[in-house]
Amino acid sequence: MFSLRARIVAGLLAVAAYGLLALAVALSLPQGAVPQGPLSFQQDGERLRAGDGQGGALTMEPFTVTAFEVAGQRLPASPWLAVEEPDVLPDYAAMERLFRDHQRLYQALRDGTLTVLGDGGQRLPVTALERGLTDLPALFWLQLLCGLAGMVICLLVWIPGQREVAIHAFALTGLSYVLFSSAAAIYSTRALFIPGDLFALLSGLNHVGALLFSASLGAFLWNYPRRAPSTVLTAAFYGAFLVAVVIDQGRWTASPVSGFHLWVMGIFLVGLAGAGWQWWRTRGQPMERAALRWVVISIVAGTAFFAGGMILPAITQSAQPASQGLLFTTFLLMYSGMALGVVRYRLFDLERWWFSLWAWLLGGLLVMLTDLVLAMLLSLSGPATLSLSLALVGWCYFPLRQYVWGKLFARREPGLDAWLARALPAMLRARHERLDDSGVEDALRAVFRPLSLDREPVNREPGSRTGAACALADNGAALRVPDPAGDRLHVLRHSQEGTRLFTRQDVDIAGLVLALHELVNQSQTARAEGASEERNRIRQDIHDDLGAKLLHLLHASDEEYRPLVRDAIRDLRDLLQNMEGRSVGLDAAATQWREETGRRCEDHGVELRWHQTLPAVTLDADQYSELTRIVREAVSNALRHARSSILEVSLTSEQDRIVIVIVNDGLQESGQGAGGRGLMIMANRARKLGGECQYGSEGDRWRVRLHAPLVRYSS
Structure with a gap:
């Protein structure tokens, strides 16, 4: 083909x-011509008029044609001979008569036997003149x-x-x-x-x-x-x-x-x-x-x-x-x-x-x-008319046409700088506020402003390709964009709040948004690798210098100061582990929290009641560090500021979020309150994790409740 x-x-x-x-x-x-020049005919009501074919440039005055002389025979000059459209005649018979009369006039003109008769006695022989x-x-x-x-x-x-x-x-x-x-x-x-x-x-x-x-x-x-x-x-x-x-x-x-x-x-x-x-x-x-x-x-x-x-x-x-x-x-x-x-x-x-x-x-x-x-x-000479008309078209018509076209029909598609200014801040904001979010959905909303954006699962068939490409759907009413995770599609409908359809250019822009996501991931990976290398260097310096000095201080201190030095060594060990950036299983982290909390409760003569029902997930170093400090601060408040006899700790999960509840008694006797600096620090750490820390009194009991996401998104 x-x-x-x-x-x-x-x-x-x-x-x-x-x-x-x-x-x-x-x-x-052909057109007719008389000795004075070309001849034109037109219908004028019930008359057929003849005149100068050049619009009156010659001396011949228009006159009414009464008849045509065709090869010595007289043919009445009906005004219908000059009719523009023959089917306006009253019947088909009149149309056929019109066609026959025209055939006679044309043949007589070609034979040179046609004469026009006017109402003023004019008798003009008509000859054929070829048209250009x-x-x-x-x-x-x-x-x-x-x-x-x-x-x-x-x-x-x-x-x-x-x-x-x-x-x-x-x-x-x-x-x-x-x-x-x-x-x-x-x-x-x-x-x-x-x-x-x-x-x-x-x-x-x-x-x-x-x-x-x-x-x-x-x-x-x-x-x-x-x-x-x-x-x-x-x-x-x-x-x-x-x-x-x-x-x-x-x-x-x-x-x-x-x-x-x-x-x-x-x-x-x-x-x-x-x-x-x-x-x-x-x-x-x-x-x-x-x-x-x-x-x-x-x-x-x-x-x-x-x-x-x-x-x-x-x-x-x-x-x-x-x-x-x-x-x-x-x-x-x-x-x-x-x-x-x-x-x-x-x-x-x-x-x-x-x-x-x-x-x-x-x-x-x-x-x-x-x-x-x-x-x-324009009633000027030929060259002057041509020059003036071209000037008017160039100076007036074209600018006016472009202005009207731009106002009514031209689309002002956003350029690279426009969509980048929308996509990048939206993507970074989403990744910062929601740790498990790639930010692609927010970037697509910012760039295309669709009336709706839905997620559809990717149906994997045996032998199908794992990747997917951006594509138009529903004749441009929808745009399908694969999520970088590969398990779903973002389906955008009705671009720019329903004012236009998606185009091939939008497919390319969606591909650039995905490329931008990959670039952000690479940038963050490079930043994380650089930060990891710097942390390892600092960690090594602290371990070699401060660690050695604390061990020396532990052996040289009196017996009553040794527990304080041991706590400092433990805090240093936790700090170095966090700087190492290793992930920790949630069960292992909970075990460490329970051992530490149990030892501290035993030192203060407080009964510990520990409950946990946790899924098998992994915490990254930042999550482990922040959660450890929140638990440690909440336990410290209960042991230092209240005459507690019982400390209850509960660790559960709700919809991919960890929930930690710490409750102690003895509030009325001690006057423990919510205005301490430690409570503010716990709330800030919870927000850093994308969660929330709530605290307050319940009768003579003080209750701290923390909930935070369990899984952090990683590409």
Whole structure:
């Protein structure tokens, strides 16, 4: 198969070839010329007027044409000869008569036997004059380029899109749009003279395109964003299209109203009912309903003007239809809305490159139209008009367009400095406040500000890869980010508080957040290794110097001071063990606490009641050191500041947290209170562990309760 780029290029070349074909047909139509210069014709109420083809630059005054002399025969000059759209005539018979009269005029012009008769006695022989590019009116270019632009937009949806009914139907609207707009561009801007058979062919092509447009639009509305309830319904739209074409081209009814206009309007209204069905089906689905709302608004905005200005007046015969060529341009509103919907709601699951290419094409069209309008408004010489129009476009149009675009559509995506300024503080704050947290979730919240962030377990299947990558989900409504621990996924929904969808750029940013987490881990690991080396050096110095002196002091001291020296040696041993940075099992730590507390209670004549139910977990050096000091301080307060007879210590766990409760009696006799410096130190140590230390009196008993996390997160 061909690559995506090759298919897009082939599609664009096909559209360009069709445009050149339409241009060649338009240039093949001659215009009439009299000895004074080119001759133009226009409908003026119930009269056919003829005048100078150059807008009055020559001396010939406009006059009313009463008849044409064709090969010696007189042909009445009906004003309908210059009608822009033949299907506004009252019946098919009038249309056929119009085509036959045009065939006679065209043949006489080519044979050199055509004469124009005026109401003032004018008798002007008319000769054929070939048209050049500059002779084609602006309305021709406008209709042709709008149709080609619509076809390009639909191609860029259809080629990379999924093979679904809605995609095919939308692509067919673009094909039908270019068919009826290009056909009308040729015959509606003719210089009166056109072969009758070509006129009939182009008019039929216009009808086929309009009917196909209504049928495809109806099929699209019934299949987007949800599939139609039955494939028969979709087939019915194209069946109605075929029936309408047969009735219209076979002239099975009396007038175009019943054979064409009513079919176009009826098929469109049935299709529009599909929007109501889709609205009901998408209840509870905010993303699908938002996309549907955008689609319906775009379609109504693009078709309402044509239906109100052309179809309805032709059906009711109550008013003169508006200029068909100008109304055709309003269909671009629909395709423009679809283009913006691709950016905002990712309609058809297309990427932003599609919108960029479309914006480039339509942007060039707008520049050309702006130049064309300025050239028409400026009554200067050719070079002066061109220079002034280019200056106005460069100095006024482009800055104004960029300003409006920036205000309405441009996205201000955060750069590297912006998301880094959000992610890094949030990650570090989370790791500091919650020891078991990687901080990735807080960083993702800070960067993307999602409406919701959920955790999903990672389903491991046999043979599957252990790693996972960041990825979009639900057509950009969600972003899935693997946690560094590898056991869960963070699922973010509705970026920037629901104002936009996630994009490929967000996937890259999420990957950078994970890379930032890895960098923070490496930084902290390096810092820990450096601190460990420094602690080992200091520990060795203390052990060699202070330890030796304390041992010497122990042997040289009197018997009454030796217990104090032994306590100092024990504290030094605990300090050196903490500086060594070795982890300790919780059971082993509890055993040490019990032995030390029991020895101290025995020295003070206090009964110790010890209870423990602990899980098999490991404390790191910091946790062990802080918990040891808290227990030691609480026991010291009970033994020094109260006349306690019983000391109760309870060690349990609750939801991965250790709970230590120390209770002593004798409070009323001693006046033990909560304002001591030791209590404040215990509370600070508990907060350092991410826990809390509570204390207070219960009758004549004093109670200290500590709870802190058991597991510290480590990558």
